[in-house]
Amino acid sequence: MVEDKINSNESEGAFNDFIEDRIDEMVDEILNDGNFDHFGDRNSDIIVDANDIIPPTFTYGDEGGGQGQGPGQEGGGKIKFGVPYKRFMELIASKLRLPDLSKEGNGKIKEISYAYKTFGPTGILLDKKRTFKRALRTSIATGSYVPQEDKWDVEIRRKDRRFKIPERVENPKYKAVVFYMGDISYSTFGERLEMEKRLVNFIQSWLDFNYGTNNVEHRFIVHDMDAYEVQQDEFYQVSNIGGTKASIAFDLVYQLAFHDYSVSSTNFYAFYFGDGEVFGNDSKEITEILTESMCPVFNRIGITEVLPGRWSRLNQDLSKNFSHHPKVRLSKIQSNSQTIDVIKALFGEYK
DSSP, X not given: OOOOEEEHHHHHHHHHHHHHHHHHHHHHHHHHHTOOGGGOSTTSOEEEEEESOOOOEEEOSSTTSOEXXXXXXXXXXXXXXXXXXXXXXXXHHHHHTOOOGGGGGTTTSEXXXXXXXXXXXXXXXXOHHHHHHHHHHHHHXXXXXXXXXXXXXXXXXXXXXXXXXXXXXXXXXXXXXXXEEEEOSTTOOTHHHHXXXXXXXXXXXXXXXXXXXXXXXXXXXXXXXXXXXXXXXXXXXOOOSOOOOTHHHHHHHHHHHHHHSOGGGOEEXXXXXXXXXXXXXXXXXXHHHIIIIITTTEEEEEEEEESOOTTXXXXXXXXXXXXXXXXXXXXEESSGGGHHHHHHHHHSOOO
């Protein structure tokens, strides 16, 4: 078997390309499996294991000189790649063709600051450096500062004073609030919860990536026959009360958005997960809340039926009004392999 060798002058670029190809393959595998457990802590490196890699063998120096084996074990082994979080999310976004969400809120929120870009003869904050320079020039011109003649006086006159003039600067500041709604009735358990965890994990990572971690607040709402806010770890706990009314969760989310934030200057997102079983006028009430209250102020509202059964009809009812709505996205998931399809449905552009 002829073994390709790479001269040391070109080994770095070639091996980097080799690593990039392997990382690209790993991302494809993650997307195909719908497994985002690699995320770990957001904003930390993503550790990706690559098995059975045989790195290229490098030849160092001129031909005939000493030779060395590249990193790794001959015959294949395992190498861990630390992929920067931002790089990883960029690859995910590129492959899924996901849009830049921050553009949805562009200009909505301004972070006000003041920069001292101009200076004038009046003001409050004296610029000592500029004032001294002007006074020195004036003193030289009037003859009070002539070092050769042992004259060292620098007179600061009123006209020499220069003050810093603050200038108002407005920069876009992306503030997003995300509400996650979950049905915790007795029919929601086991595999269904694991699917929800994967979806929520990606949504959190995706929005943090778009807006910046410190600019996103994540809030969790659960419901059976009542709706209330919980901590994230409580979001996946199951109640055994039975019965469910999803519309109260949507109403609570709107009330929280309206009362806790400035509606005109906040980017709102809401995502609902449940089995899709609704009773009575629940679908009608959700439609009214979405149409009259949430759609006018929310950037995106996603509703996902997780392992829907024969009695699931929430998305079917809502599709009458929101089948191709620019803000409301409807989806369903039956297995982890459909995770990517749901992500595309929630965030991708309509064709």
